Amino acid sequence: MHLVEIRREGEGLAAAMTRMRDWFDANGIQPTFFGFDATAFRLGFATAREAVSFAQAFDGRVGSDPDRLAA
DSSP states (O other), X not given: OEEEEEEXXXXXXXXXXXXXXXXXXXXXXXXXXXXXXXSEEEEEESSHHHHHHHHHHTTOEEOSOHHHHHO
């Protein structure tokens, strides 16, 4: 699994999730994992290409250490 972390910055949960859902639908990609806390969304993708594409679209970062991003 390829993990992406996106910082949460002021946008409400519903609005952020709607933007992500719209992107998933437009790109035909679905995450294999989704989690969040007060500071970040963390999503897992089946391929590196999907992870990089999502990270670029949402100013996120692809994690090289799955344990650190999943914590």
